[in-house]
Amino acid sequence: MPDPAVLAQQANDPTFPGIWEELVWRGHVHVSTDAEELRHLLAGGPITYYCGFDPTAPSLHLGNLVQLLVMRRLQLAGHRPLGLVGGSTGLIGDPRPTAERTLNTKDTVEEWVGYLQAQVSRFLSAEGDNAVTLVNNLDWTAPLSAIDFLRDIGKYYRVGTMLKKDAVSARLNSDAGISYTEFSYQILQGMDYLELYRAHGCVLQTGGSDQWGNLTSGTDLIRRAEGVSVHAIGTPLVTNSDGTKFGKSEGNAVWLDPALTSPYAFYQFWLNTDDADVISRLKVFTFLPRVEIERLESLVASEPFKREAQRTLAWDVTSLVHGVEATDAAIHAAQALFGQGDLSSLDQATLEAALRELPNTTASSSAAVVHLLVDTGLSASLSEARRAIAQGGVYLNNHKVDSDEATIAGAVLPGGFAVLRRGKKTLAGVFVA
RNA sequence: GGCGAGUUACCCAAGUGGCCAAAGGGAUCUGACUGUAAAUCAGACUGCUUCGCAUUCGGGGGUUCGAAUCCCUCACUCGCCA
Numbered sequence: 001m002p003d004p005a006v007l008a009q010q011a012n013d014p015t016f017p018g019i020w021e022e023l024v025w026r027g028h029v030h031v032s033t034d035a036e037e038l039r040h041l042l043a044g045g046p047i048t049y050y051c052g053f054d055p056t057a058p059s060l061h062l063g064n065l066v067q068l069l070v071m072r073r074l075q076l077a078g079h080r081p082l083g084l085v086g087g088s089t090g091l092i093g094d095p096r097p098t099a100e101r102t103l104n105t106k107d108t109v110e111e112w113v114g115y116l117q118a119q120v121s122r123f124l125s126a127e128g129d130n131a132v133t134l135v136n137n138l139d140w141t142a143p144l145s146a147i148d149f150l151r152d153i154g155k156y157y158r159v160g161t162m163l164k165k166d167a168v169s170a171r172l173n174s175d176a177g178i179s180y181t182e183f184s185y186q187i188l189q190g191m192d193y194l195e196l197y198r199a200h201g202c203v204l205q206t207g208g209s210d211q212w213g214n215l216t217s218g219t220d221l222i223r224r225a226e227g228v229s230v231h232a233i234g235t236p237l238v239t240n241s242d243g244t245k246f247g248k249s250e251g252n253a254v255w256l257d258p259a260l261t262s263p264y265a266f267y268q269f270w271l272n273t274d275d276a277d278v279i280s281r282l283k284v285f286t287f288l289p290r291v292e293i294e295r296l297e298s299l300v301a302s303e304p305f306k307r308e309a310q311r312t313l314a315w316d317v318t319s320l321v322h323g324v325e326a327t328d329a330a331i332h333a334a335q336a337l338f339g340q341g342d343l344s345s346l347d348q349a350t351l352e353a354a355l356r357e358l359p360n361t362t363a364s365s366s367a368a369v370v371h372l373l374v375d376t377g378l379s380a381s382l383s384e385a386r387r388a389i390a391q392g393g394v395y396l397n398n399h400k401v402d403s404d405e406a407t408i409a410g411a412v413l414p415g416g417f418a419v420l421r422r423g424k425k426t427l428a429g430v431f432v433a
Numbered sequence: 434g435g436c437g438a439g440u441u442a443c444c445c446a447a448g449u450g451g452c453c454a455a456a457g458g459g460a461u462c463u464g465a466c467u468g469u470a471a472a473u474c475a476g477a478c479u480g481c482u483u484c485g486c487a488u489u490c491g492g493g494g495g496u497u498c499g500a501a502u503c504c505c506u507c508a509c510u511c512g513c514c515a
Contacts, residue, residue: 177510242471244460268469275470305468338469383480384462391477393463404483423462425469 006320007125012076013289018043019077023233025290026283028070030209030236033219038231041203042077046130049074049204050082050196052137052189053120055090055112056101059257060119062247063208065321066235066284068123070206071132073287079204080130082196083120087113087138089189094214095167095182103181113138119256123320133200137192153191156224162186165213186217193218194225202230209234238284241276250426256321263322264357267330268425270314271307275300278309286316333357337419337427343397348415355417355429362431369396369406372420376428388422395421408432 016022020039023029032038041047051067053060060068071081090109093101104112117134124132162168165186171178189211196202207215215232222230238246247254249269255261261269273281279297282288288296296309319327333354336346343351361375373385373394386404388394394401396411397419408418408430418430 250461272469275468278470304470307468307470310468310470334469379462381480383483384478386483387477388463391463423464426462 006323010072010076010287012073012287015290019073019079023070023073026073027280028066028073028235028284029233031212031234033229033231033233038204038233041231042074042079046078046080047204048080048082048196048200048202049206050084050135050193050200050202051206052084052086052089052192053116054086054094055109055116056093056104057253057255058112058115059255059260060116061253061255063238065123065256065317066238067206067208068120069285070233070235072123074204074206075124075130075132078130081124081132082200082202083117083124083132083134084192084196085113085116085120085134085136086192087136088141089137089185089192091138092181092185092188094185094189094211095171095178097167097170100177100179100182115257135196137188137195140195141188141191153187153194153221156221157187157190161220165217167210167213186214189214190217190221193230194221197222197226197228197230204231204233206233206235209236238281241274258322258326262330262357262359263318263326264330264333266322267314267318267327268334270317271310271334272425273310273313275304275309278313282309282313282316286313286320288312288316329353330357338425343419344413348413351413351419352415352417355419355431358427358429360429360431362433363408365412365432366407366409367430369394369401369408369420370404372408372428372430373422376420376430378420378422378426378428393423 012019012022016025018039020035020042029035049071051071053064053067071083075081087109090113091103091106093103113136117136121132121134126132162183163172168178168183168186171182193202193205193215205215205218212232212234215234219230219232222228240246249261249265252261254266254269258266270281278300279293282293282296286293296312299306299308315327315331318330322330332350336350336354337358359377361372363372363375370379370382370385370389373379373388374382379385379388385394389401389404389406392400392402396406396408397413398421399411411418412432413419416432418432420428420430422428
């Protein structure tokens with residue numbers, strides 16, 4: 001369910017001549033079909049475009065959010081979005097550069113399709129002439145026989161061309177090799193575009209630039225099958241300036257589903273953005289107009305320690321994904337927990353609410369700290385928990401724990417809880433039963 | 434189908450009978466410094482009932498006092514030939 005209030009606040013920046021120019025400025029365009037043609041097309045009357053999401057997990061993640069925002073910007077410019085969730089492509093799996101995917105069961109994929117559809121629909125308006133339409137490629141691939149597939153679609157594909165796609169050649173040159181299954185993926189995606197062109201008049205597909213081979217698979221197929229030239233935009237992979245992977249927190253992907261990544265963790269993820277990255281993140285992940293982003297850019301330069309840009313970014317993206325209420329709760333929790341010193345001076349209800357935002361566990365009043373570290377997920381194993389304590393990285397209610405035999409006895413705050421911390425900013429709550 | 438090469442911890446990659454829980458780099462974690470930043474420096478990085486024990490080097494079996502290292506076999510990958 002989209003939050004109408006959040007969607008209503010979004011707008012493209014009117015100071016740009018058109019949506020194309022804005023997409024370019026925000027850094028959304030890495031590769032595309034003919035840029036001049038696209039600019040004209042997007043500046044004209046409504047066109048239909050699509051972007052696909054494969055159910056390879058029970059939730060979308062931040063990489064997918066980039067695509068959703070591109071879709072939303074195009075929708076705000078008056079164009080008509082088709083949100084595709086890959087019920088069939090998700091059964092195959094697109095070739096990753098490193099290794100073959102493990103196939104998920106049909107039941108699992110079907111379940112995930114439902115989750116992703118719900119998420120996709122949250123970010124796009126279902127109102128008006130250009131309301132979003134959700135489609136599932138299983139609807140047109142499931143009825144297709146192998147013979148029809150090979151005769152009607154396969155004939156348009158040249159193996160030489162297919163082998164040259166980055167995704168395929170990377171795997172051919174690796175130890176992992178590639179199965180026929182994943183090799184065929186590009187054909188399925190090409191078929192999707194052709195189907196959507198025929199059924200909906202779709203003439204633009206957007207996607208990550210790592211999907212470029214699959215995007216052009218569709219434009220090539222439509223040119224051959226229909227003699228029509230359609231378009232594709234490949235958005236750049238979002239990267240961190242220090243070379244690490246974007247979108248990871250504590251080694252895990254940052255998910256849009258609050259059950260998988262809490263709003264608190266989500267907010268913290270954005271708040272911790274590097275100075276070097278924060279401006280480009282604002283461009284990609286928010287609807288703030290150019291002047292505002294430029295103002296924040298100058299603040300990063302003049303008073304970086306205030307982290308105004310990071311705060312704005314964190315608030316904007318968290319409220320977009322989780323709503324204003326959850327965002328405020330996450331901020332209040334952080335203020336309580338990152339406040340200096342004495343936790344017992346905090347208001348009991350505030351503290352309890354903050355702990356509810358964190359990973360937490362229930363324990364007896366004499367539970368060992370090492371076990372709580374594991375139970376709350378702050379440490380992956382008892383050995384790791386002991387190590388963390390030995391290195392002086394564990395705190396109970398802001399007091400350093402100096403023995404791996406410590407328990408929470410005597411440290412329980414009024415109200416029956418305790419705050420466990422690993423390192424400077426990884427927190428968890430303990431509720432005493 | 435034939436021949437050759439290969440499969441080491443999250444990733445890359447050393448190691449070719451004991452000194453190997455396994456070099457080095459990256460990633461990650463902790464500490465110092467800080468702005469809940471970056472860079473830098475230091476430490477850690479299989480598990481556990483943690484000063485010791487257990488389990489790892491594609492799977493299974495064998496040789497040996499002793500194997501990641503030798504042999505057999507299965508699986509997978511790459512290359513060349515057909």
